Amino acid sequence: MSGKNSQQQGNVEEKDGDKVVIEQLNECLVELVLNRVEKMNALDLHVLEILVGAIKTINFQALVISGRGDRAFSAGGDIITIYQNLQKQNGKYLEDYLKARYTLEYELEKLSLIEDRNSIIIFNGMCVGGGYSLALYSNYRICTETTQINFPESQNGTAIPCIKFLASLEKQYIIRYMILTGSSLKGQELVYAGLADYIIPSNKIKMFKSSLKNLTNISKLNEHILKYTAKLKNASQIVLHENLIQKYFSGDNLLEILKKLEQGLNEWADEDRLFCKRCLTKIQRASPLAIRVNFEMILKAAELSEQQAYNLNHRVQYRLFNHKDFQEAVYVKFEQNKRNIPIKWQHKNVLEVTQQQVDTILSPLNVPQLLLK
Missing domain, CATH: 3.90.226.10 (2-enoyl-CoA Hydratase; Chain A, domain 1)
Structure with a gap:
């Protein structure tokens, strides 16, 4: 299955079905690509519903989730759309949005408990707040030296996501620093803090994604990822x-x-x-x-x-x-x-x-x- 081609990505008006591109990489792997480049791949209700539906209905051994474009994996929840609906007294949108969001987390958690299923998150670019919820139960969280993750919810008057996961991380002083100040961590800082597992240099990410099409033995996935990882030279x-x-x-x-x-x-x-x-x-x-x-x-x-x-x-x-x-x-x-x-x-x-x-x-x-x- 495939979505719209790159020539259509710049359109300002979106069609709900175009917001996530579903690509069958091979008989074992499926990739879900967040496809709202103009909105920095923000998660609105329709995106969440498409992701939930895909995870529930598509057969795969490994699921890859990435974001279209180099600027952002995901800008998190689409707070502007939530705000606009609240201004119109459409409270049902918020209720449906929150239910879809946590249903997605629940489905990703169930997926992680199945022995022969794997999920790979590729943090290309920035990941903000609620966007990180897509990585909660991933087996392989991959970032680059330019990836930045932050939780700016307090600066916007909203609630941080993923509280159970964030509370489980060893270096709680780093988590407190992030949620109180809204500050970002970048590159190998993310691995150090427990928010990512691997770093693949940004100039190898496209090559890595392309190579997944030829990976048919999912048991070799970790070994395959390690071929592309590299220790970055700059101290974090x-x-x-x-x-x-x-x-x-x-x-x-x-x-x-x-x-x-x-x-x-x-x-x-x-x-x-x-x-x-x-x-x-x-x-x-x-x-x-x-x-x-x-x-x-x-x-x-x-x-x-x-x-x-x-x-x-x-x-x-x-x-x-x-x-x-x-x-x-x-x-x-x-x-x-x-x-x-x-x-x-x-x-x-x-x-x-x-x-x-x-x-x-x-x-x-x-x-x-x-x-x-």
Whole structure:
């Protein structure tokens, strides 16, 4: 099966069926290509439904998921479309979107539990927030030296995805750094942090993808990938600054982390002062409510089952998408295109956010919970 050819990729108007290209690479491998280049392969409801349908109905031994173009694997959830539907009082779109999103994660999880099934994620370019959910249960997560992954949800007033997975990673101080500041990790930083498994140089990615067509013995997949991987020469930023990230972002108390960063502004070392100033600036530009809620979700997720984590993520996303912080952020950043001006969040800082307000966002919904089939 194949989708539309490259001459049609630049069209501004999209047809729902063109948003994902399904390619049968050989009798064993199928590739799903996110095909919204103009939207940086953002995930809208139709994309999610196509992906779910393909995973449920197509026979394969290995599934490859990639993004069209060199700029982005996926810009995450299509928050502009969500915002536009909410402005039109179309709340059903958000409900359907969230259900499709977590159904997709559930199907990918089921796929990972089948002994003779494999999935390969190729992070070509940038991967933002919810786009990473496609890689949660992948056997092989491949990035390049230019791949960047970040979780900017707090900066947009929304909820971070993949909370169970993120809470399971060993270097939690790096995860806290990412979700509080919205900062990106790049290249071999991603492997170091546990967000990717392999690095294939960007000049070999096309060759690698083409070579998969000739791979008929899936048991040799790992060996095949290793033929193309290479250790990058440049030291990663995360290694250079890990001591600072660990120093200031370790711990389970958000206010203590913020206090350490404030104190770091008075450190004698220039490196500390500059690092703390940069981090605090990013945190202060984020939604205080989202900062509090996202930090607490990560703490809770470690003790939750997969189903409980799905439900928690679902209800927090639902509430924060309906909150005025999210709608104000999208209005300022995307409708007015004023990304450098401060957003008028409901709260001035995290100290104004009460525990009761956080608990309300985290509490069970009064509408039916997400049902996964």
